[in-house]
Amino acid sequence: MAVTIAMRWPAGGESFWLDELHSAWVVSDDFGSTSDRAADGNQTTGYFHSLWIWKNLVTLAGLDRVFGFEWAMRLSSVIANAFAALVLLVGVAKSSRSLVGGTVAALMLACDRNAIFFGGELRSYAVIMLASAVSVFAFMRSIGRMDLLLDADGGAGNEQGPHDDEVDRATRWRLILLFSVCVGALIHPTSLGTLGLLFPTVFVLSIRTGRFRLGAGDVTGVIVGLVTLGLLAMSSLPHSWQRRDLWRAFGRATDLSQWWFAWDWWSLLIFPAIVVAMISAACLLIDWSRGLNQEIHDERIGPVGGCVRGRLWMGSVPGAIGTLATAIFFAASYLDWVPLWHRRYFIAALPLLAWTTGEFAGHCQQALRQITLRWGGKGSGIVRRHGTGLVVLLIFVGGLLFHQGVLSTIVAGRFPMQLRGEAWRQAVQRVNSQRDHGDHVWLDSGLIEASVLSAPPDRWPQEYDRIWEYLQFPVRGPYRIDGVKLVSPNADSAWLKRLVDGLPTGQSRVWLVTRSHPTSVALLLKRLRVARECDVVWQTKLRPAVLQINFPSTQPDPKSEARTR
Numbered sequence: 001m002a003v004t005i006a007m008r009w010p011a012g013g014e015s016f017w018l019d020e021l022h023s024a025w026v027v028s029d030d031f032g033s034t035s036d037r038a039a040d041g042n043q044t045t046g047y048f049h050s051l052w053i054w055k056n057l058v059t060l061a062g063l064d065r066v067f068g069f070e071w072a073m074r075l076s077s078v079i080a081n082a083f084a085a086l087v088l089l090v091g092v093a094k095s096s097r098s099l100v101g102g103t104v105a106a107l108m109l110a111c112d113r114n115a116i117f118f119g120g121e122l123r124s125y126a127v128i129m130l131a132s133a134v135s136v137f138a139f140m141r142s143i144g145r146m147d148l149l150l151d152a153d154g155g156a157g158n159e160q161g162p163h164d165d166e167v168d169r170a171t172r173w174r175l176i177l178l179f180s181v182c183v184g185a186l187i188h189p190t191s192l193g194t195l196g197l198l199f200p201t202v203f204v205l206s207i208r209t210g211r212f213r214l215g216a217g218d219v220t221g222v223i224v225g226l227v228t229l230g231l232l233a234m235s236s237l238p239h240s241w242q243r244r245d246l247w248r249a250f251g252r253a254t255d256l257s258q259w260w261f262a263w264d265w266w267s268l269l270i271f272p273a274i275v276v277a278m279i280s281a282a283c284l285l286i287d288w289s290r291g292l293n294q295e296i297h298d299e300r301i302g303p304v305g306g307c308v309r310g311r312l313w314m315g316s317v318p319g320a321i322g323t324l325a326t327a328i329f330f331a332a333s334y335l336d337w338v339p340l341w342h343r344r345y346f347i348a349a350l351p352l353l354a355w356t357t358g359e360f361a362g363h364c365q366q367a368l369r370q371i372t373l374r375w376g377g378k379g380s381g382i383v384r385r386h387g388t389g390l391v392v393l394l395i396f397v398g399g400l401l402f403h404q405g406v407l408s409t410i411v412a413g414r415f416p417m418q419l420r421g422e423a424w425r426q427a428v429q430r431v432n433s434q435r436d437h438g439d440h441v442w443l444d445s446g447l448i449e450a451s452v453l454s455a456p457p458d459r460w461p462q463e464y465d466r467i468w469e470y471l472q473f474p475v476r477g478p479y480r481i482d483g484v485k486l487v488s489p490n491a492d493s494a495w496l497k498r499l500v501d502g503l504p505t506g507q508s509r510v511w512l513v514t515r516s517h518p519t520s521v522a523l524l525l526k527r528l529r530v531a532r533e534c535d536v537v538w539q540t541k542l543r544p545a546v547l548q549i550n551f552p553s554t555q556p557d558p559k560s561e562a563r564t565r
Contacts, residue, residue: 001082001083001085001086003085003106003107003110003111004078004081004082004085004106004109004110004119005078005082007110007111007116008074008078008081008116008119008120009078010415010417011116011120011417011418011419012067012070012071012074012075012078012120013067013068013070013071014070014419014420015070015420015422015423015424015425015426015479016070016122016420016422016424016425016478016479017121017420017421017422017424018422018424018445018446018447018474018515019121019123020074020121020122020123020420021424021473021474021477021478021479022041022043022473023048023051023073023122023123024073024122024477024478025037025473025474025476025477026038026041026043026048026051026052027048027051027052027055028476028477028478031049031052034048034049034052035048035049036466037470037473038236039235039236039239040466040467040469040470041470041473042236042239043124043188043236044186044187044188044189044232044235044236044237045235045236046186046187047124047127047187047188050076051073051076051122054073054076055073058072058073058075059072063075069478070122070425073122074120074121074122076122076126077119077120077121077122077123077125077126077127078119078120078126080119080126080127080129080130081109081115081119081120081126081129081130082110083130083133084109084119084126084129084130084132084133084351085106085107085109085110085133086106087130087133087134087137088102088105088106088108088109088133088137088351088354088355088358089102089103089105089106090102090137091105091133091136091137091140091141091355092104092105092106092355092358092359092362093362094141095140095141095314095315095359095362096315096358096359096361096362096363096366097362097366098361098362098363098365098366098389099389100361100362100365100389100392100393101358101359101360101361101362101363101365102358102362103358103393104357104358104361104362104392104393104396104397105354105355105357105358105359105361106354106358107393107397107400108267108268108353108354108357108358108396108397108400109129109133109350109351109354111397111400111401111404111406112264112267112268112350112354112400112404113264113404113418114263114264114343114347114350115129115350115354116418117418118343118344118347118350120418121420123344124187124188125188125344125347127187128184128187128188128191128347128348129347129348129350129351131180131181131183131184131187131191131195131348132184132191132194132195132347132348132349132350132351132352133351133355134176134180135177135180135181135184135195135198135348136198136318136351136352136355138173138174138176138177138180139173139177139198139201139202139318140314140318140355141169141173142169142170142173142174142177142202142206143170143202143205143206143314143317144169144170167213170206171213171217171218172217174202174206174217174218174221175217175218175220175221177198177199177202178199178221178224178225179224180195181195181196181198181199182224182225182228184348185228185232186228186231186232186235189232189235189237190340190344190345190346191347191348193325193328193329193340193345193346194321194322194325194346194348194349194352195348197321197324197325198321201317201321252333252336252339252341253330253333253334253341254334256334258330258341259326259327259330262326262330262343262346263326263349263350263353264400264403264404266403267399267400267403267404268319268353268354268356268357268400269319269323269353269356269357271399271403272356272357272360272361272396272399273360275360275364275395275396276312276360276363276364279363279364279367279368280312280367282367282371283367283370283371286371312359312360312363314359315355315356315358315359315360315362315363316356316359317356318352318353318355318356318359319352319353319355319356319357319359320356321349321352322349322350322352322353322356323349323353325346325348325349325352326346326349329341329345329346357396360396361392361393361396364392364395364396365388365389365392368388368391368392369388372387372388421543422515422542422543422544423540423542423543423544424474424479424544425479426540426542427479427513427540427542427544427545427546428475428479428480428481428513429479430539430540430546431481431511431513431546432481434511434539434548435511436509438504438508438509439508439509439510439511440483440485440503440508440509440510440511441481441483441484441485441510441511441512441513442484442485442486442487442499442510442511442512442513443471443472443474443475443481443484443485443486443487443513443514444486444487444488444489444512444513444514444515444516444521444524444544445471445472445473445474445486445515446514446515446516446544447471449467449470449471450471450486450488451488451490452467452471453486453487453488453490453491453492453495454488454490454491454492455492456492456494456495457492457494457495457498468486471486472484472486475513481513485499487499487512487524488516488524489516489520489521489523489524489527491524493527496527496528496531497531500528500531500532500551501531503532503551505553505554506553506554507550507551507552507553508550508551509548509549509550509551510548510549510551511546511547511548511549512545512546512547512548512549513544513545513546514544514545514547515543515544515545518541518545521545521547525547525549528549532551532554533551533552534549534550534551534552535549535550535552536548536549536550537550
């Protein structure tokens with residue numbers, strides 16, 4: 001948990017970016033407004049109710065004054081991400097019977113760049129990763145020691161089957177699995193695309209091994225599932241689904257190579273699989289060359305290959321599900337079914353991938369220990385136990401840090417940070433500090449919903465429609481500017497003319513806060529000059545940029561009039 005927090009701490013005070021500003025705006029006023037504001041941003045409300053409580057707690061405790069408002073609010077996500085890493089540590093350690101394996105899984109989630117980005121921002125994705133970690137923990141506990149129930153050929157290895165208490169435990173864990181998946185669905189419905197795959201898998205494996213038995217717990221699970229579906233039907237999800245074409249601006253897959261860059265496949269699965277394959281080959285070679293099955297008399301020493309083969313296939317299941325879920329989201333977007341190609345939609349897959357990485361590490365540590373036990377005999381047990389674990393830890397975690405450039409960043413004397421790169425706080429501060437009485441402020445937020453401005457004003461929604469408040473949320477929350485009017489590079493010409501005509505006829509100044517690309521901003525300025533001449537000073541060229549637009553007076557010069565007379 002300490003590593004998870006430490007990796008997210010340096011960027012915690014960065015200015016909120018656009019998506020985070022929506023979260024901050026949702027909880028900026030009274031509790032009753034959170035549901036409507038969350039729905040305005042195509043979000044369900046459960047997370048924001050909790051965030052509203054968190055915001056008031058940190059304000060009451062004064063944490064916003066100690067750490068800054070940004071860090072105090074993001075701390076909710078960091079804590080959730082730290083608990084997700086803790087769940088992986090405990091779960092993988094139990095599943096692989098290796099503390100090293102659990103540590104590797106937790107460190108993968110703590111140090112992966114995508115986990116740092118989504119696990120440290122003021123959005124619901126850190127909670128989704130926690131729900132995913134709990135789900136995969138319950139999933140693995142519900143299927144239990146299936147390597148003891150299935151033989152190598154896939155048949156029943158235990159004629160008596162599982163005991164009744166094992167079946168009861170499996171039922172309870174399936175219920176926990178259901179609860180955690182439902183929580184994830186209520187927080188972010190797209191998580192069902194990943195976590196929902198755990199259900200058919202656990203039922204197939206449970207039925208295959210005789211661990212499935214209908215009981216009161218399953219009836220409770222059906223009721224919980226139906227209630228969850230009902231709550232989703234009554235949430236903003238149906239409305240968001242009707243507006244799904246707007247997501248094409250950022251959620252569309254257009255190239256097959258995009259799937260490869262979804263995750264750091266090399267560090268999370270490919271490189272660990274190569275290490276496992278190499279150690280497996282070494283184990284098989286030792287078993288073959290030494291004839292251990294006949295020669296070993298020490299009960300601590302068995303065929304070393306068995307350590308890798310025994311539960312390796314079980315540890316691969318979460319990673320396979322995470323890979324499949326990523327492929328499903330990619331295919332749904334690439335085939336133009338629904339534009340859902342963005343990591344935020346399948347972020348629940350990341351803890352599943354980290355779980356399998358930890359399982360691989362645990363198997364490698366056990367196999368290396370058996371190899372050293374065979375070569376080293378009974379001596380040096382402490383060195384063997386901790387030495388092999390340290391080697392595996394360095395290989396797996398070091399491989400991730402090296403491949404993602406973290407080590408080179410540290411060597412260069414910089415702390416690795418996943419920054420959002422949007423300086424809304426600085427932009428608002430500059431405008432408020434330099435704005436004079438009578439100055440106007442125009443906002444170009446870059447929101448996809450701002451496409452409404454491209455239509456003629458007489459076709460816009462009514463003024464009382466909530467969309468106008470929503471489009472101003474970047475400067476209606478913690479970074480506030482009053483008296484803002486909306487603008488866009490693609491705004492209808494009639495609207496731009498109305499904005500310009502609404503300025504005083506004398507010399508006037510407008511502050512433009514824009515998130516658009518400089519090329520689009522240049523187009524907007526060109527269109528403004530058609531309506532009225534102006535000169536522009538770029539106050540900042542960050543994102544969002546701040547421009548000072550000076551409009552000269554359109555009133556006739558009295559001296560010129562006198563000379564004319």
